[in-house]
C-alpha cells in the first residue's frame with residue numbers, strides 16, 4: 001500500500017472508531033449498548049433503539065478492546081427484560097424471550113428501558129434470533145474475560161435455561177430444526193422464509209454449543225441432556241438435507257415423489273420442478289456448494305443466504321469439506337455474491353410473481369433491494385471470520401479493500417441496492433452502527449486471528465461433550 005493509501009485507511013479507521021463511540025447508549029450513567037443508526041433523519045422509527053442482533057458486532061469489538069463493562073452492562077440489563085413468568089395472554093411476550101431491541105426513555109427525571117418484543121415492530125414480527133444472539137454474546141464475554149463465574153450467577157443460569165427451554169420444547173413438528181414465522185431474524189420482514197430458515201438454524205446451533213459450555217458446571221441435567229441429544233441431530237439434518245452441490249442436485253433432479261413410509265428417499269417430497277435446476281447447474285462450480293435457505297414439506301428454498309452459510313462455517317455446523325465448498329462458491333461467483341459491496345444478504349432476488357406473493361408487494365423489498373438481495377456491509381465480518389476459519393484470508397482482504405473507502409465516502413449506509421450493489425440503498429440509513437462495527441471487526445479479525453475464538457467453534461465432539469468446557 002502506498003503512503004497516501006495508508007493515510008486514507010488510517011483516516012477511515014479513526015472515523016469509524018469515533019462513530020462507534022458516538023453510538024454508545026447510556027443508561028443511568030452507564031454504557032449499555034449501541035444505537036442502530038445515528039442518521040439525522042426526521043423519523044428515526046426504531047433506529048434509535050439498541051437491537052440485540054445489531055449489537056453483536058459492537059460487543060465483539062468492545063471485548064477485543066478490553067472494554068468489558070459495556071458488554072457486561074448490556075447482558076445484565078437485557079436479562080432483566082426477559083419475561084420470567086408465563087402469562088396465558090397472547091399479547092404478553094413468552095417466558096424466556098429476549099426483546100428485539102430496547103430504548104432508554106425518561107419520565108419525571110427517571111430513566112427506564114422500554115423493550116420491543118415485536119409488539120411495536122413493523123408487521124409485528126417476532127424476534128426469535130435475539131435470545132440466541134444473547135447467549136452467543138454472553139459466551140463471547142466469558143471467553144474474553146475468562147470470568148465463567150459471571151455466567152454461573154443464578155440469574156444468568158436461569159436466563160440461559162429459560163431460553164433453552166423455549167427452544168428445545170416439543171411443538172407441533174418432529175424436526176431437530178426450529179420452526180419459526182417469517183421475519184424472525186435479520187430479515188425482519190416477510191420474504192418467504194417462514195418454516196426452517198437457515199439463519200435461525202445456524203444461530204440455534206451456535207447458541208446450543210455456547211449454552212452447553214455455560215451450563216455445564218451448573219448441573220441442570222435435563223437441559224444439558226436435551227442439548228446433547230439435539231446437537232448431533234441438528235448438525236446431521238443441516239449437513240444432509242440442506243446441502244446443495246452438483247452431486248446432490250443430480251439426486252434431487254431425479255427424485256422420486258409421493259413416497260410414503262420409512263423407506264422414502266425424498267423425505268420432504270420435494271418436487272424437482274420446484275427447483276431452478278437449469279440455473280443452478282450453470283451457477284454451481286464443480287468444487288462448490290452451499291446450504292439451502294430453508295427445507296420443509298415440499299419446500300427446498302435454493303436461495304443462497306449469506307449469514308446462515310457463513311455462520312455455519314464459523315461454528316462447524318457445516319463440515320470442513322462443506323465449508324471449503326461454500327468458500328469455493330463465493331470465490332467462483334464473486335460478482336453475484338460480493339459484487340461491488342460485500343455482501344449480498346441472499347441471492348438471487350425474488351422477482352415478478354414470486355416477489356409479489358412472498359413479500360406481499362413490499363416496496364422496500366423490491367428485487368435487488370434491502371432484504372431481497374441487497375448488499376449488506378455488516379456481513380463483511382462474517383465473511384472475514386469464515387475466510388479465516390477456512391484459511392482463505394485473501395478473500396476477506398479483497399472484500400475489505402472493496403468496502404472501506406466506499407463506506408466512508410457514502411457515510412456508512414445500512415445497505416446497497418442493485419444486482420452488484422452499485423447503488424446506496426433507497427431507504428438505507430446512514431451512519432448505521434453495524435456497518436461501521438462490521439468493517440472494524442473484520443479488520444480486527446485480520447489483525448489478530450486469535451480474535452476468531454470469540455465467535456467460532458471446533459467440530460462438535462459428542463463423546464467429550466461433558467468436558468466441553470474449554471472456556
Ligand code: GLC
Nearest residue numbers: 036051053054185186187188
Ligand atoms: C432492519 C434490519 C434488522 C436490523 C434493524 C436495525 O430492520 O432488517 O435486521 O436489526 O434494521 O438495524
